[in-house]
Amino acid sequence: MQNEGQIKIKKRNISSVIIDGFIWLFLIGMAIFILAPLVFMFTASLMPASDVMKMPFPWIPKGIYWQNYWHGLRGNDGSFIYIRNILNSFIVAGSVTVTTVILSAITGFGLAKYHFWGKNVVFMMIMATFMIPFEAIMIPLYLVITKIGLQDSYQGLIIPFLVNAFGIFLMRQYYITFPDEILDAARIDGASEMMIFRTIIVPNSIPAMASLAVLTFKSQWDNLLWPLLIIQSEEMKTIPQYIVKFISEKHTDEGALMAVASIASIPILILFVRLSKYFMGGAALFSSRKG
Amino acid sequence: MKLSLLKPGIEQKKARWGLIFIIPSIIFFSLFSFYPIFTAFYTSFFNKKLLSLKPPDFIGLQNYTYLLKSPDFWNSMRATAVFTIGTFIPIVILSLILANFIISRKRFQWFFQMAYYSPAVLSSVVVAVIWLLIFDPRGLGNQFLNFILNTPGVDHKFLANSVMVQISTMVVYGWKYLGYFTIIFIVGLTTIPQSTHEAALIDGASKWQDFLYITLPLLKPTTVLVSIMSMLQCLKTFSTQYLFTQGGAPMAPINVITLNIYHTAIRDHRIGRASAMSIILFFIMLIFTWLQFRVSHSEEVSY
Structure with missing residues (x-):
């Protein structure tokens, strides 16, 4: 031509x-x-x-x-507290990921496929929390958590992040195009609503749930501000806090500091290489969000 | 309606299940989003202090008037504004360029995407400590800049000079998030149909004209989205600045608003004043978020 x-x-x-x-x-x-x-x-x-x-x-x-790695894990006082801190990070990020994915899916499904009085108000309310940055509510949250005695505990680290508007929005968008006919067919066959969610909805939304999971895990793995506020004891600190402590205590041993940083990064980097599709997918989903 | 086939009453049963599905989240948001923001608003009118046994007094708008007169608060506003503008504009421009360059390659697209994205998965604290060492007087930063500028042995004071430390925080943040926004641009670019570009090229447009008159206008929604998202993120920045001050950098030039809130509440125990600052931050971000929603609604493009 x-x-x-x-x-x-x-x-x-x-x-x-x-x-x-x-x-x-x-x-x-x-x-x-x-x-x-x-x-x-x-x-x-x-x-x-x-x-x-x-x-x-x-x-x-x-x-x-x-x-360096030995020194980083051992800490300056030989307490090996970093191992506990790493475990804490896994426990917190893992729990938040599980609850966020489950609650986002179930709420997103409820909002996408059911009709009930006040649904639109509820949806608008949830979207409104998009506009409340965590940084603006962290002080009152801190007061609430200390008042109910959850400072220095896993519950205190986990509870404020159980679910978020972004996750719900993401799942709702995913479910809204799901064909109603399949759900109705299941109902005619006698499936309960909970069974429909478990056996039809969840297996069909694994990719969206995986993207949400890696995004949630990543943001919790990164969380510094909230643990700084509510955690005082060494054994409840998370990885970012340990690094902060390591800097202020022993600024001179750069090799060990980088070993500590490497240990903190290796799990998330492995996750990234193995699941890069979902990391990138998460970024893409974010860009397709429309209120 | 197709549901008329089913038993009467099933709609009601469905509605009940819909409610059951959303109730956990409603309770959660009421307790951990709405209640705190109202408390923050309420507390900002009191002289509440942490660990104080006295009940807090109602002082009206005094926290706000104090802040508006406080040079420390205005310094934080300045630090936040400088950081935000100095970070998000280069991020938007550079990631737009990188995305277009990557898309134009036939090979190694995936490699570049992975490489550029990788810092975004690291925790901000790790990123900050790596760069603390790079910005050390003996570190790679000086070695690299002296090599480029051919000025052996000069210390550029990345962390000591008040202007340089601001630039340093911008570099760190830009380094971390550049790849993330590049990916978003790539997604935006791939939604532009290839045939549009081909039509332009066949009509005799150069690559540059194609970019200027086809890509850029069609990419406007993504550009707006990336701008506002990165702007909102920059307004909330905390970890980099916190780590830098812990690592010995001067506080004043990089005392961003979140850092100030944290210090006012935890170090100075002034909860009321910190709440007032939180509310101001909330309204600033509300304006930008509202802008984002408006823009993402009005900017539907058809090809």
Whole structure:
């Protein structure tokens, strides 16, 4: 075809080759800028502190200095509290993920497929919580949690995040296009509403639930502000708090600090590589949200 | 109606189940979203103090008038505004460029997406400590900048100088979230039908014209969404600034509003004043969220 030929000729001229080269260079340069600090973290975690702060930085470690990881896990006082803190992070992020996914699915299903008085008001109410940033309500929440005696406990860390408007909205959007005929057929066959949810709805929304799960897990794994407010005891702290403590206590041992950071990152990075589809999918879902 | 086939009363039974399905969430939001925001509003009119045995006094708008006269509060507003503007504009522009560049490649698309996204999965605290070491006087930051500028041995004071420390927090935040917004742009770009681009190219448009007159206008909803989402996120920033001050950076230049709320409540025990600040933050974010909803409603594009 003549038009195709024209495009091909255009592509071959010199200026477009230069532009093409520039784009590659830019993309690779940005990839280096983005990945270098990550590589730095892992290589520095395998070096003694004296090498980490050497100028210029030796990118390839001479040997593997495992003592950093040992020191990071052991802590400055030899209490191995970091292991407990890691466990806490898993417990909190895991519980919040489970409750968020279940409650979002069930509420989203209720809002998408049932008609009852006041439904639209309820939906608007839930959407309104979108507009309440956690940072604006953290102080009263803190007062509530301390008043009912849940400071320094798993319940205190978990309860304020049981479900969120974004999750409900996401699941509702997913269910709204689900064919009613299938649900009605199940009803005629005598299935209860709960059974319909368990045996038809849940198995059909695994991808959306998985995306919501990784997003929730990630944001809880990252949570610093809330634990800072309500956790005082060492054994109830989470990973971000341990790192804060490690910095303020022992700022000089950079190798061990990077080992601590690496330990905190490895689980989430493994999760990211294994489930990257759902991480990216989550970002995409966010962008498709329309009130 | 198709449901008329079923037994009478089934609609009512269904309605009851619908309510049962949503009740747990309603209770949750009432207790942990609405109740706290009303309490915050209420408390902001009292001189409530943490650990004080005296019942708090009603002081009307005094917390707000105090804040409006307080240089410390205005410094926080300035720090937050500078950080937000200095972070979200470069993020939007750079991620738009990166997304277009990635989309234009035939190979390694997935590699670039994974590489750029990876910092977004790390916890903010980890990100902050990595960059604390990079910004150390002996760290990679100085080595890299001195190599580029050919100024061996100069310390650029990433964490000590009051201007540099603000730029440093922006770099850290941008580094973390650039890939995340790039992915959103890529999703937006892939929804533009390939045939639209082909039609433009066949009509003799250059790649640049195609970008300027086809891609950019059709991508406007995504651009608006990314702008407002990143802006809202920047307004709430906490971890980077907190970690930097813990790592020895000066507080004043990066004392963003959330950091100030935290310190006012936990260090100074002034719950009433912290609540007033929370309410101000809430209204600022409310305006931007409202803007986002309006825009995402009005900007439906058809091809």
